Amino acid sequence: xxxxxxxxxxxxxxxxxxxxxxxxxxxxxxxxxxxxxxxxxxxxxxxxxxxxxxxxxxxxxxxxxxxxxxxxxxxxxxxxxxxxxxxxxxxxxxxxxxxxxxxxxxxxxxxxxxxxxxxxxxxxxxxxxxxxxxxxxxxxxxxxxxxxxxxxxxxxxxxxxxxxxxxxxxxxxxxxxxxxxxxxxxxxxxxxxxxxxxxxxxxxxx
Amino acid sequence: xxxxxxxxxxxxxxxxxxxxxxxxxxxxxxxxxxxxxxxxxxxxxxxxxxxxxxxxxxxxxxxxxxxxxxxxxxxxxxxxxxxxxxxxxxxxxxxxxxxxxxxxxxxxxxxxxxxxxxxxxxxxxxxxxxxxxxxxxxxxxxxxxxxxxxxxxxxxxxxxxxxxxxxxxxxxxxxxxxxxxxxxxxxxxxxxxxxxxxxxxxxxxx
Numbered sequence: 001x002x003x004x005x006x007x008x009x010x011x012x013x014x015x016x017x018x019x020x021x022x023x024x025x026x027x028x029x030x031x032x033x034x035x036x037x038x039x040x041x042x043x044x045x046x047x048x049x050x051x052x053x054x055x056x057x058x059x060x061x062x063x064x065x066x067x068x069x070x071x072x073x074x075x076x077x078x079x080x081x082x083x084x085x086x087x088x089x090x091x092x093x094x095x096x097x098x099x100x101x102x103x104x105x106x107x108x109x110x111x112x113x114x115x116x117x118x119x120x121x122x123x124x125x126x127x128x129x130x131x132x133x134x135x136x137x138x139x140x141x142x143x144x145x146x147x148x149x150x151x152x153x154x155x156x157x158x159x160x161x162x163x164x165x166x167x168x169x170x171x172x173x174x175x176x177x178x179x180x181x182x183x184x185x186x187x188x189x190x191x192x193x194x195x196x197x198x199x200x201x202x203x204x205x206x
Numbered sequence: 207x208x209x210x211x212x213x214x215x216x217x218x219x220x221x222x223x224x225x226x227x228x229x230x231x232x233x234x235x236x237x238x239x240x241x242x243x244x245x246x247x248x249x250x251x252x253x254x255x256x257x258x259x260x261x262x263x264x265x266x267x268x269x270x271x272x273x274x275x276x277x278x279x280x281x282x283x284x285x286x287x288x289x290x291x292x293x294x295x296x297x298x299x300x301x302x303x304x305x306x307x308x309x310x311x312x313x314x315x316x317x318x319x320x321x322x323x324x325x326x327x328x329x330x331x332x333x334x335x336x337x338x339x340x341x342x343x344x345x346x347x348x349x350x351x352x353x354x355x356x357x358x359x360x361x362x363x364x365x366x367x368x369x370x371x372x373x374x375x376x377x378x379x380x381x382x383x384x385x386x387x388x389x390x391x392x393x394x395x396x397x398x399x400x401x402x403x404x405x406x407x408x409x410x411x412x
Contacts, residue, residue: 128389175382176382181391181395182390183386185388189410190410193410200402201403204399205395
């Protein structure tokens with residue numbers, strides 16, 4: 001594996017992309033950022049974690065006008081009201097956190113447009129994990145005890161929001177092969193298989 | 207590898223997808239169909255090879271009204287004028303050839319909407335090979351001694367036609383991750399690396 005490799009993993013809802021990412025990080029012995037990233041982002045900006053949770057699955061129009069008028073982050077950066085308390089501001093803060101993480105050392109970052117945010121980074125490997133809708137529906141039903149109809153609707157709604165969020169901030173199309181170096185179907189290769197292939201691919205990028 | 211596995215490989219122009227496919231077939235010791243497929247299609251339908259060559263890279267509006275009024279294929283199927291001598295008819299004949307090849311045994315088939323034509327086939331693995339435009343331009347220039355501008359224009363024009371051909375006949379979007387089980391960027395992993403990953407992936411589908 002290349003030194004200081006950063007692996008970003010975008011994923012369709014229910015595809016198991018987060019589990020795949022976790023396994024990849026474990027196999028390679030490198031950092032893993034998903035919920036942890038949110039926590040770091042919150043710490044960095046001085047905002048509470050709840051503000052960041054779900055930002056990616058939120059409509060880009062949902063402005064979070066709330067709380068205080070301005071805030072100073074842990075590293076002294078001053079964020080104005082308009083910077084922080086709408087999704088643009090949250091995106092900017094989160095982008096800075098992602099860049100800081102990438103500087104710290106090799107890691108796997110799930111979602112959050114990290115592929116785009118880190119596009120100038122050397123040794124970047126962008127992965128997209130997807131799966132057919134029937135397999136994802138079955139998986140979501142098992143994980144959350146949902147009716148089939150509800151599970152399918154949740155998948156479609158969440159993917160639509162993830163796609164809108166990605167397209168809005170990157171001017172690229174979520175799930176287009178050109179954005180990724182490797183795309184995998186977990187309903188075909190399985191979660192363990194996907195992790196194995198990503199590690200193989202990372203090994204090729206010496 | 208699953209018994210009777212069929213691997214289809216779609217590819218962007220200049221990405222080296224054909225070379226990748228050839229290496230995969232060699233590594234797995236299975237059939238490889240590209241130009242060979244065209245020859246078979248010609249034999250099957252009784253048409254000359256030239257009629258089939260380049261069908262995929264041809265505009266879907268280019269109707270090939272020419273030659274005789276009707277034709278009987280090698281297996282006795284009778285194709286009418288309208289069936290055979292426009293791109294729809296060529297597509298139908300070619301689809302039948304692809305289905306026949308898939309029945310004969312495990313193989314790798316390059317392009318020609320084989321992923322869609324064989325969508326009901328068990329043990330089907332659909333791959334898409336792509337690469338960034340700079341890498342493809344460099345490669346095409348080396349292979350065909352072209353100026354940079356001409357190479358880039360050829361890549362864009364050919365991809366546009368391949369995309370239109372695919373979208374027209376499949377009602378799917380060429381290069382959308384959902385159509386493929388594995389998508390790879392040869393400018394990142396190399397041609398040998400791509401072949402290696404495809405073989406690894408095929409091994410997972412036991």
